[in-house]
Amino acid sequence: MISKKYYEGFEGEEEIIVNLILQDEKVYSLGIWGCYFHSIIYQIPAKQNGWDGFAYYFHLVSGWYDEDNWEVPDLPLFYQQLLDIDENRLEYQEEKEILHILREMFLKAIDEQGKITITQY
DSSP states (O other): OEEEEETTTOTTSOEEEEEEEETTEEEEEEEEEHHHHHHHHTTSOOBTTBOOTHHHHHHHTOSTTTSTTEEOSOHHHHHHHHHHSOGGGOSSHHHHHHHHHHHHHHHHHHHTTOEEEEEEO
16 A cells, blocks of 8 residues: 555656565555655755765666666665754655654664665656
């Protein structure tokens, strides 16, 4: 089952699906309007040597953008980047809610040696 709460009303526009996979089984999927997702990821700053973690792939529009169910590398790094985002810089309440859900998904994946995959439509 895919939770589409954060995509409803934006049908036909870019959709990002984030999947939590535990013990090789998809246990939760979150459908997100692309603009919400982009707004969150844009809050991850580049380091002195450039972007790292998911932000690197995001800004290069590679990997996650090209492949269905692209597996996120280095979950702890992306999780820390999500934790470092100041949610007060997000414009919409939905973005703040999505950020909290993503943090929970990543923490669960890390704690239970799971995976996170992302698909862009």
